[in-house]
Every structure is written in C-alpha cells, then in structure tokens.
Amino acid sequence: MERLTLPATQFTPLVDFDYASRAFVLQGESYPENAAEFYGPILSALRQYMNDSQSGKTTVTLQFAYVNSSSTRSLQQLLTLLDSAARDGASIDVRWLVEVDDDAMAELGVDLLSDKGSLSYEIVNTPLS
Amino acid sequence: MFRIGQLATTGPALTPRHTCVEALDYFSGHPSHDILPIVNEDRPVGLITRHVLLERFSRPFQHELFGNKSCSLFMDKKPLLVDEDDSIATVGAVAASDSRKALQDGVIVTSKGKYSGTCSGPTIMQVLADMQVERSRQVLEGVRYASRIQRAFLHTSNENLAEHLPQHQVFWEPRDMVGGDYYFCRGDRDRVFVAVLDCTGHGVPGALMTMIMSANLEASIAEVDCWDPSALLANINRRARAALGQRQRPQSDGAANECSDDGMDASLVLIDRRKGRLQFAGARLPVFVSYAGHDSWVCLPAGRPGVGYADTPDDTEWPISETPLEKGMRIALATDGLFDQIGETRAIAYGKARFAQSLGAASGAGLQDNFEETLSRYRQWQGSQSRRDDATLVMFEV
Numbered sequence: 001m002e003r004l005t006l007p008a009t010q011f012t013p014l015v016d017f018d019y020a021s022r023a024f025v026l027q028g029e030s031y032p033e034n035a036a037e038f039y040g041p042i043l044s045a046l047r048q049y050m051n052d053s054q055s056g057k058t059t060v061t062l063q064f065a066y067v068n069s070s071s072t073r074s075l076q077q078l079l080t081l082l083d084s085a086a087r088d089g090a091s092i093d094v095r096w097l098v099e100v101d102d103d104a105m106a107e108l109g110v111d112l113l114s115d116k117g118s119l120s121y122e123i124v125n126t127p128l129s
Numbered sequence: 130m131f132r133i134g135q136l137a138t139t140g141p142a143l144t145p146r147h148t149c150v151e152a153l154d155y156f157s158g159h160p161s162h163d164i165l166p167i168v169n170e171d172r173p174v175g176l177i178t179r180h181v182l183l184e185r186f187s188r189p190f191q192h193e194l195f196g197n198k199s200c201s202l203f204m205d206k207k208p209l210l211v212d213e214d215d216s217i218a219t220v221g222a223v224a225a226s227d228s229r230k231a232l233q234d235g236v237i238v239t240s241k242g243k244y245s246g247t248c249s250g251p252t253i254m255q256v257l258a259d260m261q262v263e264r265s266r267q268v269l270e271g272v273r274y275a276s277r278i279q280r281a282f283l284h285t286s287n288e289n290l291a292e293h294l295p296q297h298q299v300f301w302e303p304r305d306m307v308g309g310d311y312y313f314c315r316g317d318r319d320r321v322f323v324a325v326l327d328c329t330g331h332g333v334p335g336a337l338m339t340m341i342m343s344a345n346l347e348a349s350i351a352e353v354d355c356w357d358p359s360a361l362l363a364n365i366n367r368r369a370r371a372a373l374g375q376r377q378r379p380q381s382d383g384a385a386n387e388c389s390d391d392g393m394d395a396s397l398v399l400i401d402r403r404k405g406r407l408q409f410a411g412a413r414l415p416v417f418v419s420y421a422g423h424d425s426w427v428c429l430p431a432g433r434p435g436v437g438y439a440d441t442p443d444d445t446e447w448p449i450s451e452t453p454l455e456k457g458m459r460i461a462l463a464t465d466g467l468f469d470q471i472g473e474t475r476a477i478a479y480g481k482a483r484f485a486q487s488l489g490a491a492s493g494a495g496l497q498d499n500f501e502e503t504l505s506r507y508r509q510w511q512g513s514q515s516r517r518d519d520a521t522l523v524m525f526e527v
Contacts, residue, residue: 029471031517033332036390066471066478066517069329073390073438104469104478111433 001052004045012038013064017045022058030075031068039074043081050085058090063097063126064105072108079112079119087118094121133220134213136256137238137246142168143177145201152177152200153186164235164247167204171243175204178234209236213245221257224250272333276306279336282343289314290525293321297525298500302466308519309335309393310464311343315350319403322356323523327414327464328393329435331519342393342437345369358397358410359449362436366445369393369437376443392437396462400527405454410447412436414464415481417488421457426488428481459496459526461488461503466520473512483510496526 001019008014013028024046032038060082067075079094086092096109109123140159143152145167155165156179167175182203185191195202209231211220224231235249283301290297293316301310309328316322324346328338342365349364350356370376373389394413401408409416411431419426432447434440469478484507491502504522 029517065476066469068518069327069394069435069465073329076440099475099477101475101480102477103480103482104465107481 001045001049004042015042017042017049019049022056024058024060025062027061027063029066030064030071031066032071035068035070035074039071039078043074043078046078046081050081050090056091058092060092060094061097062094062109064108065099065102067105067108072112075112079116083116083119086116086120092119094119096121096123097126098123100125100127131217131256131260132213133211133215133217133236133238133248133253134240134245136217136252137213137248138162139246140166142166142173142244143200145169145174145199147200148197149182149186149200149202150192150196152182152203156182164249166208166237166244166247167201168244173208173210173237173239173244175201175206176208176234176237176247177204181205205234208234210239211236213238213240217253217256217260220248221253224253272306275333275336276303279303279307279339282340283312286312286314289316290323290523292316294323294525294527296496296527297523298497299524300500300504300520300522302516302521303331303335303519304466304516305332307333307336309338310466310519310521311339312462312521312523313343313346315356319401320356321400321527322350322358322398323400323460323462323525324358324395324397325414325462325464325521325523326393326395327466327519327521329391334391335519338391338393341372342369342395345372345437356399357449358399358408359447361397362395362410362412362432362447363445365395366392366436366441367443370439370441370443373437375437375439388439390439392435392441394431394435394465396431398460398462400454400460402454402527407452407454407458407460408449409451410449412447414462417461417463417485418452419459419488419492420455421459424489424492426459426461426485426492427452428485454527457526459492459499459524461522461524463523464519464521466516466518467507467522470507470511470517470520471514472510473514476514479507479510496524500524 004017006015008028011032013026013030016025082092098106113121140162152165163179165177166173185203209227232250232254235247238246238248308331311326313324326342328335328342330338345365345368349361353360353364375389396411396414396416398416399408409429413431413435415428415431417426417428429450434445468481468484487503487506491499
C-alpha cells in the first residue's frame, strides 16, 4: 500500500500512515464539520492494512490537543478496529501522547483506551512543547 | 437562475475575410471591448483579444507583413463556446476547468449553434462572485433568524430559573450563532431540577439536536413521572436512539457513514429541599459543588457513555451521586466548550482542574462576582485562540 500522508490543517490532524515501517501517526487538532467524512477514508485504509495480514509490530501514535465530540466517535471506531485486529492476533502498540498538565487529553485517552481489552497501549506524558 | 445569454454583449463581429488592420480599427473604435468574435456564415470560428493583437502589431514590420492578411491569423481558433441557455454557474465551472483561459478572455455565446454574442471573463467572474456573496448572505440570514428562535426557546428555562433559583447566573454562547448547548429548569415547591445538555455538533446540526433532545427530556419527565436524574438519562437515551433510528445500526467499525450516530453529553441535577439533598447524574459532564465558607469546589464525576448514541445500549444506566444540601451551597454546570478550550500561552485544553480552581478563586464573593471571575479566567486562558465549541455555564446558589 502507498504511504498515506495528509498535512495538518486548522481543523484536522496530521495523518501519516507509513505502511513500510508499520508506523501510523495522527497528530494535532480534530474538529472538522463532518468527522465521519474525514475519518472514513482513514478507517478504510487502516481496515485494508489490517486485512492484508501483516507480520511484525505496528505502532500507532496519537497526539491531540483538541478533539470535538464527533471526532471522538471516529477515534473510538479507529481504536475498536485496532482492538479487534489485536484480538485476532495482530501485534499493535498504541501510544497516546499527552502534554504535561493537559488533563482533558489524558482523560480522553483513558476514556478511549481503557475498555480495549486486547490492545497494548500506553498513555505517555510528553514534555512541554 | 441567471443564463449566460442574459449577460452576453451582442456587439458586431468580423469575418475571416476582414483584415488585421480592420480588426485593429475595431479595437480603436471600441475602447471598452477587449474581445472580438470572428464569425463565418453565422458560425463562430474564433476570438481575437485586444492584448494579443496589439502586442503582435507593436513589433516592427507587422503592419507591412500582415496588415492586409485575414484577421483569422491571430485569433484563438478554439474559444470556449457556450449556449445562451447555459447557467452562469455551469459556464463558470467549465471556464474554470478550461485551459483556454476562458475566464481571462471570455466566451462566445451561441444560440442553436449560431453566433449570438460574447461575454468577457471579468464579467463572468464578477457575476459568479456576486452570486456567491448573495448565497452566503441568505444562509447567514437564515442562521441569524434561527438564532432568534433558539434564544426564544430558552425563555422558559430562564423564567423557571428566575422563579425557582433567584440566585443564578447563565453564560450561554454558541460558537456559530446557534449551537448544540441547551439548559433547562423546572421546579415545584420543594424541588428544582436543572439540566445542561451538550449535543453533538455545533451550528445548525447542533441546534437541531437540541430540539430533539429537549423534546426527549420533556417527554421523559412526563413518562418517568419523577425528576430522578439517572432514570431520566436512561429514558432519554432509549427515546433518542429510537427517534434517530440508531437502535438498528450494527455496532461495526464505522463502515456505515450514512447512518446517524448522534447524541449528547448531559449533566442533570435535582435539588430536593424537603429531603435536604442534591442528586446528580451526568453523561460525560460532571457537576461542581461548593459549600458556604469553603473555597474549594468538589467535582462530582459523570458516568461514561454519551446519551443516545448507536453504541450506547438501551439498558445503559448512569450512576447517581448524592450530597447533602446546605444553605448557601453553590452549584456549577458547564459544557466541554469550557473544559476543552485551547489556551493562548499553552496550546492545551483548559481542563476541569483549572476550571475548578477558577470557580474557587472568588468563592468568598457574591455569586455574580464568583461567576464573572470564573468566566474572566476562562477568557484569559483562551486569549487570542479561536473558540473551539459552544460553551455554557450555569451557576446557582441554594
């Protein structure tokens, strides 16, 4: 699959799906008018990648400053998808990066990840940017 | 809708039998015309533009070499031809995607294939821009009117707050004139019920959701026949899921983008003076309380799932928490437009902890000062950052 990259915009995060090195990154703010429309192709790409039964570890790095409620729904879908892939044997590490003192994003990380039983994840504090 | 024919100039045309000198004479005789159509037996065959012809004839010996040759030598042989009945929007779209610089030079307008006139590029662009401005103005006017309706719809809440909680303050500020935040109050002799709802989306979709959710709240109050915050959340959840057809949807990983998956966060508070207690149930929105004589505010946490969403099952229950009611106690309900606002000096969210601190900063003062200090700290945090969401803060003292 060809690497999927989208630059960050005022309303949407940077997207970098580097299939070759199995590293996936979403970073920035997420409050598009229509989150389902923005995340639709991203979820499809991820689903396709997971279906192509990859061996080796996949790392997913998520770092957000702001996520609106409809984007939260989409992230929930994304993590559910990763969780079911992990349950089926895929090796996936999710890193949820939170800037020191950012309670809201730390809370969101716990909220989104704590019920993902098969997924290996960590919530990581990062130094001040 | 505008037709291109209405904008066309039906100026004279030349034929390929006319010479370049005659074309030059045409331009000097019509200083406001920048294009000249060439027509052969009623059929348009090309378009000469002023700047191309003048540039050509500013070179040495051109008059001598080409002056008496056919003007078709220097015409664009493939100008954009459009039918007089084509809409301006269609012509604009075709012209913009056309590499023949139609937006710069203009188009030839035909009627049943025959030459009928021309329309300059700048004219097309001006009309397109005017149409866009007009369309935005109409949309904006509609939203402005919707804002009047939404504000009017809050008047019952305001009247009930005034009647049952004389000591109260409200900040309700949609990000885009209308929004997804809503507050509600109802009371009787012994009890007051207050709710703050934050529906998915903001702007027009958010405002639509507040109508659905407030109707479900009212209906649930009638159905459940009590003001139990937890029972009400559960009932609204079932009603909203049914109303939006979100029960049938398979809990897949989002393949079905067309399906609605909307709901709300909410905090519901019941003040029961007779029983001397405050009951609270929240869906992703907490409530903050402070007792008289204490500076610190306590956050009563909310239950986890949002209300009404496709993957929030019908039998979901939101936990209820209870705390004693005391005279002078203050209560604050807010939406995440406050908690999640990105700051100016640090590009991170305001957060509930900082919000609770801001509540405590002027706890000793009267309710109004307490409220204003809280808002002023929030605005200071936001600074020059744009607002990310609708924001609501309802504060009251019992």
